[in-house]
Amino acid sequence: MLPHHPLDETAKRPTRYWDQDGLPEVMLGLLSIASSGVFLVGYALPRGSSTAQAYAQVGPIIWAAASLAMRWGLKKLKERITFPRSGYAAALSEPNPTYWAYALGVVLLVGAGVLLLNVGGGLPEGTWMAAPGFAMLFAVALLVGGLRYKLEHMIYLAAFSLILGAWMCRIGAGPQGGLWVMMWLGTAMALTGAVRLKRFLKVNPRPQDLAI
Amino acid sequence: MALLSGVKQAEFLYLLRETSLTKGKLSSHLDRLEQAGYVEIEKTFRGKIPLTLARLARQGRTAFHDYRKALNGLLH
Numbered sequence: 001m002l003p004h005h006p007l008d009e010t011a012k013r014p015t016r017y018w019d020q021d022g023l024p025e026v027m028l029g030l031l032s033i034a035s036s037g038v039f040l041v042g043y044a045l046p047r048g049s050s051t052a053q054a055y056a057q058v059g060p061i062i063w064a065a066a067s068l069a070m071r072w073g074l075k076k077l078k079e080r081i082t083f084p085r086s087g088y089a090a091a092l093s094e095p096n097p098t099y100w101a102y103a104l105g106v107v108l109l110v111g112a113g114v115l116l117l118n119v120g121g122g123l124p125e126g127t128w129m130a131a132p133g134f135a136m137l138f139a140v141a142l143l144v145g146g147l148r149y150k151l152e153h154m155i156y157l158a159a160f161s162l163i164l165g166a167w168m169c170r171i172g173a174g175p176q177g178g179l180w181v182m183m184w185l186g187t188a189m190a191l192t193g194a195v196r197l198k199r200f201l202k203v204n205p206r207p208q209d210l211a212i
Numbered sequence: 213m214a215l216l217s218g219v220k221q222a223e224f225l226y227l228l229r230e231t232s233l234t235k236g237k238l239s240s241h242l243d244r245l246e247q248a249g250y251v252e253i254e255k256t257f258r259g260k261i262p263l264t265l266a267r268l269a270r271q272g273r274t275a276f277h278d279y280r281k282a283l284n285g286l287l288h
Contacts, residue, residue, distance in 0.1 A: 007214050007280050007283060008280070008284075010214035010215060010218075011214045011215070011217045011218045011280075012218060013215065013218060013230065014215060014218035014219045014222070014230075017219075017226075079258075083223070083258075084261075086225070086226060086229055087222065087223040087224070087225030087226025087227070087228065087229055088222070088223040088225075088226060088258075088263075088265075089219045089221070089222035089223065089226045090219055090220040090221050090222070091219060091220060092218070092219060092220050204229075
């Protein structure tokens, strides 16, 4: 018998399906590492050199290729690992008004945060806004995601993002601070995703009989 | 119905795991819902593996929406 659940809760349950295996988190983490890595390499090259100029042309292509590769990789891994174990469900494509409310909330919170930081003037001299900006943006997105999809670890990742942003401000990381936030947060997400994937594989053995 | 209302379509295995029903019971439920016109069943293949997909029909979505609305009205 279907356990007693409120209908609304049961109808919302499939929305958590997309990250039950941790794979999107792993991919997002790897993409963050790759993206920040591409730009950090650019920063490391001597300014004005021919190498830097050549890299400026190639870097964005590498970034775009990495994004596409991650998307393709996620699709293939879902087909090979997730669907044979827990079945396949396609998300609804209809626009959800709640989603846009969340998105607007994120934009407003980030804007308020940036404004507060500017008005407060509490940042050390020379600190680039990228680090706290990135950190806050990620923190808000993770917090909203964690609350919406009931993923507790995302709230801890949000706190980690804020700590990273504060640390980058503290050490005066400069323009690269935001990229380092992305790199470390990406690493954390890849690790948490991997742990969840391991747990998913343990709990969901591949069924012997897939024919219905 | 509640599970299918949250997705565009879902595989039989997904419904099996989420409902914790046996294969027979779930098949029976889906058959009855299909006969009532609430659910559409599509039998296809993923590579060489047979795949049964279920989705709510328009009539089913409307019926479920009305039911949910009525239930929420009674509860609140």
